[in-house]
Amino acid sequence: MQKIIPCLWFDTHAEEAMNRLTATFNNSHITTISRYPDVPLDIPVQNMAGKVLTGIFELDGYQLMCLDGGPAFKFTPAVSFFVNCDTAEEADKIWATFSDGATELMPFQAYPFSEKFGWLSDKYGLSWQVNLGTRPQKITPYLTFVGEQAGKAEEAMQFYTSLFENSGIDHVMRYDGSNADEKEGTIQQALFRLNNQEFRAIDSSLSDHKFGFNEAISFYVECDTQDEVDHFWYKMSAVPEAEQCGWLKDKYGVSWQIVPKILGELMGDPDPEKSRRVMDVMLQMKRFDIEGLKRASLGE
Numbered sequence: 001m002q003k004i005i006p007c008l009w010f011d012t013h014a015e016e017a018m019n020r021l022t023a024t025f026n027n028s029h030i031t032t033i034s035r036y037p038d039v040p041l042d043i044p045v046q047n048m049a050g051k052v053l054t055g056i057f058e059l060d061g062y063q064l065m066c067l068d069g070g071p072a073f074k075f076t077p078a079v080s081f082f083v084n085c086d087t088a089e090e091a092d093k094i095w096a097t098f099s100d101g102a103t104e105l106m107p108f109q110a111y112p113f114s115e116k117f118g119w120l121s122d123k124y125g126l127s128w129q130v131n132l133g134t135r136p137q138k139i140t141p142y143l144t145f146v147g148e149q150a151g152k153a154e155e156a157m158q159f160y161t162s163l164f165e166n167s168g169i170d171h172v173m174r175y176d177g178s179n180a181d182e183k184e185g186t187i188q189q190a191l192f193r194l195n196n197q198e199f200r201a202i203d204s205s206l207s208d209h210k211f212g213f214n215e216a217i218s219f220y221v222e223c224d225t226q227d228e229v230d231h232f233w234y235k236m237s238a239v240p241e242a243e244q245c246g247w248l249k250d251k252y253g254v255s256w257q258i259v260p261k262i263l264g265e266l267m268g269d270p271d272p273e274k275s276r277r278v279m280d281v282m283l284q285m286k287r288f289d290i291e292g293l294k295r296a297s298l299g300e
Contacts, residue, residue, distance in 0.1 A: 080142045108130065
């Protein structure tokens with residue numbers, strides 16, 4: 001099982017986006033969809049009955065989540081998804097599909113580092129880097145450290161790899177001073193692993209970046225025990241006002257969801273009264289308390 005799952009916050013188009021993405025990639029499918037109930041929840045999102053509360057889907061074996069959360073957060077290029085394509089034909093197909101309604105960030109063409117590469121924000125604002133090249137992991141989250149976070153990519157990688165098992169920094173390329181816009185010695189390209197999942201990182205000090213990390217893309221971490229929940233929560237959370245419902249924001253501005261595995265089981269109880277009680281209690285929590293969730297299920 002994938003330990004860390006990117007979660008995508010859409011306004012109201014999560015199901016449409018899942019259908020589009022699973023049709024674009026080979027060996028892809030929607031796993032589950034849970035929907036907002038007809039009775040409004042006690043959260044500041046209106047008129048969401050029937051929309052996606054949680055969607056889980058796979059793109060060529062890589063698992064993602066999504067939700068419809070309203071217009072509070074918008075995707076930015078601070079987190080993009082790097083797609084490794086085995087053939088030129090595959091790269092052309094994916095680029096052509098994503099280009100419909102997209103904003104191009106880097107043209108799809110040859111570069112010194114790749115025979116074919118392009119970067120765009122698709123019709124939903126979600127950023128993709130499409131590259132001709134083979135890696136064991138088809139899709140890789142790509143963290144771009146800009147603004148106040150520029151120059152902190154290496155520190156962040158060291159921090160993240162210290163928290164997760166089976167982790168490490170596998171490749172680092174630094175700016176050598178030839179680019180006047182970037183600080184010498186900071187990260188030009190890096191590959192790192194968290195729990196054997198591949199991530200990429202880069203620093204960019206360009207002053208015209210008008211974006212940064214936000215809650216539109218978070219990383220969902222499934223935990224087996226309360227001790228594991230507490231480990232990630234207390235090590236990662238750095239913005240108290242961002243703590244809600246298992247969500248936190250770390251010191252680099254990246255959002256995470258630290259969630260016990262049992263929550264899904266309790267929320268999926270066939271007894272609607274039990275699942276509703278769990279949801280009501282869950283919505284009042286910041287750090288998840290497994291015993292509190294169990295008591296809510298039992299009506300205690």
